[in-house]
Amino acid sequence: MRDRLDEFAPNTDVVVVTFTDPERLCDYLGRNDLPFPVVIDPDRAAYRAFGLGRAPIVRAWGFRAALAYLRLFVRGRWRDLRRPTEDTLQLGGDFVIGPDGTLVYGFWSRGPDDRPRIDELIAASGPG
Numbered sequence: 001m002r003d004r005l006d007e008f009a010p011n012t013d014v015v016v017v018t019f020t021d022p023e024r025l026c027d028y029l030g031r032n033d034l035p036f037p038v039v040i041d042p043d044r045a046a047y048r049a050f051g052l053g054r055a056p057i058v059r060a061w062g063f064r065a066a067l068a069y070l071r072l073f074v075r076g077r078w079r080d081l082r083r084p085t086e087d088t089l090q091l092g093g094d095f096v097i098g099p100d101g102t103l104v105y106g107f108w109s110r111g112p113d114d115r116p117r118i119d120e121l122i123a124a125s126g127p128g
Contacts, residue, residue: 098126
């Protein structure tokens with residue numbers, strides 16, 4: 001996504017919302033150079049407002065998750081793996097909010113590796 005930010009509609013802001021605590025966020029930000037702001041939602045109010053639930057354990061830690069970890073290992077990125085310290089069952093999502101505050105696009109993840117295609121997010125942001 002980082003290399004396609006210029007394809008979003010003008011005046012589009014990308015924001016990451018996380019429920020992590022500040023100490024862990026600092027570590028994460030230190031390892032990942034994010035080109036957009038990160039907001040902490042420790043009470044998960046935004047998660048509830050957008051209807052983001054929790055994954056069944058078999059979906060969060062099933063075959064697809066194991067395959068994702070195997071890909072990291074094969075690519076030599078096994079050093080990037082960290083022991084989970086937070087709620088690994090909390091589902092995320094990707095949303096586009098219009099200038100008037102209405103939900104234009106929503107993607108509710110079904111598992112930790114379930115993300116929308118970047119083309120969908122760019123298209124939902126409006127004409128570029």
